[in-house]
Each structure stands twice: as structure tokens, then as C-alpha cells.
Amino acid sequence: EVQLVESGGGLVHPGESLTLSCAASGFTFSRYAMSWVRRAPGKGLEWVSGISYSGRAYYADSVRGRFTISRDNSKNRLFLHMSSLRADDTAVYYCAKDRIDNDWFHFDSWGQGTLVTVSS
Amino acid sequence: DIQMTQSPSSLSASVGDRVTITCRASQDISNFLAWYQQKPGKIPELLIYAASTLQSGVPSRFSGSGSGTDFTLTISSLQPEDVATYYCQNFKSAPFTFGPGTKVGIK
Numbered sequence: 001e002v003q004l005v006e007s008g009g010g011l012v013h014p015g016e017s018l019t020l021s022c023a024a025s026g027f028t029f030s031r032y033a034m035s036w037v038r039r040a041p042g043k044g045l046e047w048v049s050g051i052s053y054s055g056r057a058y059y060a061d062s063v064r065g066r067f068t069i070s071r072d073n074s075k076n077r078l079f080l081h082m083s084s085l086r087a088d089d090t091a092v093y094y095c096a097k098d099r100i101d102n103d104w105f106h107f108d109s110w111g112q113g114t115l116v117t118v119s120s
Numbered sequence: 121d122i123q124m125t126q127s128p129s130s131l132s133a134s135v136g137d138r139v140t141i142t143c144r145a146s147q148d149i150s151n152f153l154a155w156y157q158q159k160p161g162k163i164p165e166l167l168i169y170a171a172s173t174l175q176s177g178v179p180s181r182f183s184g185s186g187s188g189t190d191f192t193l194t195i196s197s198l199q200p201e202d203v204a205t206y207y208c209q210n211f212k213s214a215p216f217t218f219g220p221g222t223k224v225g226i227k
Contacts, residue, residue: 035216037164044221045156045164045207050214058214061121099169106154106211108175110163 002026002109004095009114016085016118022078022095022111030073031101036080037110038091048093049080052103063089085118092116122146122210124219132225139195141222143208148188152212155184155193159204167206168193200226 008020020036035050049069050058057069068081078095092115096107123146133139143153151171158164166175168184171191181196195202203226208219 037218039158044205045158045209045218047209047216047218050216058216060215060217094163099166099175104152104211105214105216106166106169106209107156107164108166110165112163 002097004097004109004111006093006095006111006114009093009116011117011119012085013120014086014118017081017083018085018116019082020080020093020095020114020116024076024078024095024097027097027109028101029071029076033098033101033103033105034071034078035096035098035105035107036069036078037094037096037107038089038116039094039113040088040091043091046091047105050105051078053101056103058105082116085116087118090116090118121215122149122213122217124208124210124217126206126208126219126222128222129220130223130225132227133198134227135198135200137198139198139202139224141193141206141224143186143191143193143219145189145191145210145212149210149212151187152210153184153186153191154209154211155182156207156209156218157202157204158207159201164207195224198224198226 092113097109099108
């Protein structure tokens with residue numbers, strides 16, 4: 001059974017940094033692209049960033065230059081380092097797994113999410 | 121970047137009604153389109169991928185169609201458990217944008 005467990009969320013001040021982590025199990029992590037998707041309060045889903053099985057990174061315009069996605073295939077972990085955080089980054093952040101192992105970036109498994117709140 | 125739009129933004133229908141949601145991409149994405157359902161307080165679930173292929177385990181009352189820039193999600197007979205927000209998503213090219221969502225409720 002696929003399991004994705006996010007951690008690292010919390011309350012931070014504007015301009016600060018935070019790193020989210022996603023622990024993956026139940027599938028061959030190194031073969032699948034992974035993404036971070038967020039949902040801000042009262043808003044819809046927003047794809048934030050994705051990383052191919054080989055490590056190529058992709059970003060939404062809203063976070064490019066501030067967020068960095070990475071993965072550690074030896075530890076089955078996905079990361080999102082967020083810097084220069086703003087109030088509009090406040091959201092539940094979900095880790096999501098690609099449906100199949102060909103870097104097509106649509107998602108058949110999701111974690112429960114971790115809440116990031118950016119407030120002074 | 122590819123922009124995704126959806127209509128309507130919300131709808132309310134009776135149990136048993138046929139419901140149709142439309143998604144439009146700002147440029148041709150072939151069939152690289154997925155649909156998701158997010159129920160209140162729950163995580164998103166994949167319903168349909170490649171525009172019309174039903175994900176395993178999804179009830180057959182859900183169907184998808186379209187190609188290029190125009191797509192539809194249809195619920196053939198709305199059930200109370202279908203109350204949710206539905207999102208389309210482009211996976212043709214990055215950024216892999218979601219539509220703004222369509223909130224479906226019961227009259």
C-alpha cells in the first residue's frame with residue numbers, strides 16, 4: 001500500500017524559511033516523479049513543484065526562485081525547501097505521487113498534508 | 121504557460137441528475153488532462169486521466185471526454201456522496217496547472 005507522510009509544517013514569519021519532508025513507502029520511490037500541491041484556505045488546488053525520477057525540477061511561477069524541490073532516493077524522501085515565505089504561501093501542502101513511472105505528473109496517491117502558516 | 125478554466129464555478133443538482141463540468145485549456149494539450157475530486161475535509165482523489173480513462177475503483181457513473189482544448193467531466197446520475205469540488209489538471213507541460221475547481225452540491 002502506498003503511503004505518503006508529510007512533515008515540517010508550522011507557523012513562520014514572513015521572510016523566513018521552512019523545509020517540508022515527505023516520507024514515501026509501498027512503492028519503488030526512485031522510479032516515480034513526485035510533486036508538491038497546495039491548497040490555501042478558501043482556495044483551490046495549486047500545483048507548486050515537481051521532480052522527475054531523474055531529478056529534473058519544475059516550479060510554478062508563484063514559487064520559482066524561492067522554493068527548491070529535491071529528493072533522496074536512498075531514503076525514499078521528498079523535500080521542499082521554502083524561503084522568503086509570504087502570507088499567500090499559507091496553505092496545506094500535499095505530497096503527491098505520479099500515477100505511472102514515466103514523468104507524466106498526474107497523481108494517484110496523496111499524503112494527508114501539512115499546514116504551513118505564514119503570519120507576523 | 122497553459123491556463124486552465126472551468127465552468128461553472130459551482131452547481132447544485134438533484135440526486136439522480138446528470139451533471140456536466142467543462143474544462144478549457146489555453147492551448148492544445150491533446151489528451152493530457154486529469155480530473156480529481158476533493159470531498160470536504162478529505163484529500164484529492166484521481167478520477168480520470170488521459171481525458172477519458174477511468175481510474176481503477178472509480179464508479180462508472182463518472183466519465184470524461186474531450187481533446188485539444190475542451191474537456192468535460194460527466195456524472196451520469198448524481199449521488200449524495202458526490203458532493204465535492206472537482207478539478208481538472210493539465211499534465212502536458214509544466215507548470216502542471218489545475219483548474220479553479222467546480223463545487224458540486226445537492227439541491
